[in-house]
Each structure stands twice: as structure tokens, then as C-alpha cells.
Amino acid sequence: MKEETISLGELFSILKRSKWLIVSLAIIAALIAYLVSSYVIQPTYEASTQVLVAPKETQNNMIDSGQIQSSVALVNTYRVIIQSPAILQPVQENVIGAPNNISGLISVNSEQSSQVINIKVQHTNPVLATDIANEISDVFSKEVPELMSVDNVKVLSNASVPMFPVKPNILLNTAIATVLGLMIGVAIAFLKVVLDRRIKTEQDVENILELPVLGTIPVIDKVEMQSQRQSKVKGEQVHV
Template identity: 45%
Template sequence: MEETISLKELFETLKKRLLLIISITAIAGLVSGVVSYFFLTPIYQASTQILVNQAKNDQAFYSPSEVQTNLQLINTYNVIIKSPAILDKVADDLDLGVNARQLNEKINVGSEKDSQVVNISVQDPSPDTAALIANKTAEVFQKEITNIMNVDNVSILAKAEVAENPSPIKPRPLMNVAIAIVVGLMAGVGIAFLLEYFDNTIKNEQDVEKELELPILGIIAQIDDQKLEELKARRAARNSRVRGETIGS
């Protein structure tokens, strides 16, 4: 026999497990907030930009082919910037106690499509250190690329600077809490329906009819204690009145 669940039954299930759903949602949001605010280390980002473009004198003409060559070189430059040839020198110059592999994990290099500007972004728990690494990486690359590829077409377009009150790029506590609340709500609803699915106890006449596939002939209503006492009092009063009428006659 195929079972169907009505919309009313779904709402009844949610209503019955409402406290469970709210508890799971609240706990998820609270845990996410505590972890985001007190346990995760804030990470700051600083960026510097370099321009890939051959220096020109007053008599030089604009050459589209040279621009195209510079664009093709950018992918190679992106790899060279994060190579040990550059980062080893950056680590030695800064003397921050980190090696080239650790610097590589902090640095991200990228450029927009058909753009001669390369962006060097550095993430670090300290905003000052992030800016220092970004600027030093750009300086070392500008100096060493002349020896590595025998070209001089790199200039620093913008240096990384630390704002007065820098904001971390991660974690984002409010976003984390919002995501945790949504996930907690979904988990709570899922658990509520799962508990309802595995709950095979018989609670009402509909469950009896569904399990035994037999029609319901009658229902014994429940009477609470107060109503029972009222019925006893009425019966006692009626019996007392009947006895009085019998004695009077």
C-alpha cells in the first residue's frame, strides 16, 4: 500500500520537533561565532602591482606587436615570481624566519585578461608583514628578471600600503554565523523528519487504521481528572436527589 504524506502532516512534524530544530540551529550559530571570533587567526592581505612594458624614449613608436609579446610573457612572469630564484632572495633579504616554500603559500600572483599589469597579493596574520613581503617580492623580481630573461620591461606600478585600520579578509564571522545558521536549520529539519520516520509507535486512530488496514468502529475518548471529578459529583447529587424523593413518597 503506497503511503502519502500530506502537507498538514509535514507541518505537524515540524511543529512537534520545533524545539529540536531551534536548538540545533542556535547551537550551530553559537559554535560558528565562538570559533570565528576567538579561535581563528585573522588574515590580512596586501597587494602591489607591476607593469610589464618596455621603457621607451621620445623617438620610439608604439608597437602593438611588442605589447602582444609582453602579454605573452606575463604567464611566464607569474611562474617566475613564485619560483625559488626569486623567493629565496626575498626570504634572505627580509630575514623573517620563513623559507621560499612558506612564502610561496602566502603569495598569489595574477593578472586580468589582456592586461599588462600583474598583481602580487600576500596574505599574512600581520598587515605590515604582508605589505613588506609584497613590496620586497616586486623589488627583487624587477631586479632579477633582467638576469633571468635578459629583458628590462618590468616596472613597479603601485606599492603595497597598510591602511590606518586594516580589516582582515578572513575569517568573516558574520558570514560564517549566517552560513552555520542555514546549515543548522537544514540539519534540524532533516533530523526532525528522520526521527519521525523511525518513530513506529501508534499514537492515534489514524495510525491504527494505517497499520492494521481495518476501519475504525469507535473511539474511547480520554477524560481528564477534573472532568471525572465533575461527573462523580453530578452522579452523587443525582443519587442523593433520587433517594430523597423515594423517602418522601
């Protein structure tokens, strides 16, 4: 069987014939994503706080570069300590309504070569997320001197109650669903053409059956055929 190819013109023709199918699927997908994101998925809020790993000042109120580099090197260690049971267990006990899996709610990060540690807490309850974030920074700053034998952590900023959710992103979800709907519509349109093995044109005979076309029978419109018959009958009556 000959290899079937589709020209660029045929591609546009297929898309044009199936435009309503493609558009409909895109609209349906976008509508479903919007409704699910707005009314089914529970919104998630994020509260964030910051702690500073600050080297101690010397007697001359001076801080040398070695102390700063030491503080930066400690940041990675402190990030691990913040997410350890030594910090999270007291937080869970101190915050009313705190879930058992606090570690799954928090993320701890810092910029490269920075002495600032960002603590973020995500929860469906914005007030609870704020309370947990602030309690983590407080407990951490109090426990570090005992754990590390050095008092070099300060709370840089407390978390405030977030007003708007960070998840779900309704606009992004709707846009992604729209694109997926378009892709599915285009795929269905091409599959209908590829899987349709009916012979409709002379070209189909050559491509599918690999036979030469010897002749064709023109399609005569029904109205035109009746008109020809009437004209023939009238002609015969005139001759009679």
C-alpha cells in the first residue's frame, strides 16, 4: 500500500471542517477547569516569616568577614534543624489546631550566600498557617542557643495573615485546560480522517486500492434529472 501523505492544504481543510468540534471541546474543558478550581478545590493560603543568621559583634562593634562566612555556612544546617522534630514537635504542641504533619506544610529556603532563611507555611486555614509560621520562627530562635551553643538567630519579620490564596491558580488552570481541549479536538479531527477508510474520490481509489482509474460516473442532481426527463417527455409530445 502506498504511503499516505497529507498536504498542508488538506490539514487546513480538516481543521476548518472540524472547527466547531475543536472550539466546543476547548470551551467545555475551560469551563470544567474553572468550575473545579473555583468551587471544588479548597483554596490554600501561604504565610511566610524570615529569620536572620547574624554573627555576633565584637567588642569594637565590628563584624569581620570570617564571621559572616561562618553564618552563611550555618544556614544550610539551620534549614535542616527547622524541619526537625526538635522544632516542629514544640510547635505542634503550642499551636491550637496544628495538624500532625506540620513538616508537609512548610518549606524552608534561602538565597545563595544569604544569611536570611525564609519559612513558608501553606494551609487551607490562613490564620492557622500564620500561627504555625510565627511559632516556628519563635521556637527556632529560642532553641538554637541550646542546640548549637551559639546565639546568632533573630526573627527578621513575622508572618501576617494572607488575604488571597496561592492555590489553585484559576487563570492558569483554565488556560491549561483550554489548550488541552484544543489539542484533543485537533487529535479527534485528524483521527476521524485517518480512520475513515471509505472511498470517496478517484484519488482514494489510487491510494487505497492501488488501481488506476479508468473512468468516472458523474453525479447528477435529482432536480436536474427530473428537469431532463420533463424536457424529454415534452419533446416526444411535440414530435407526436
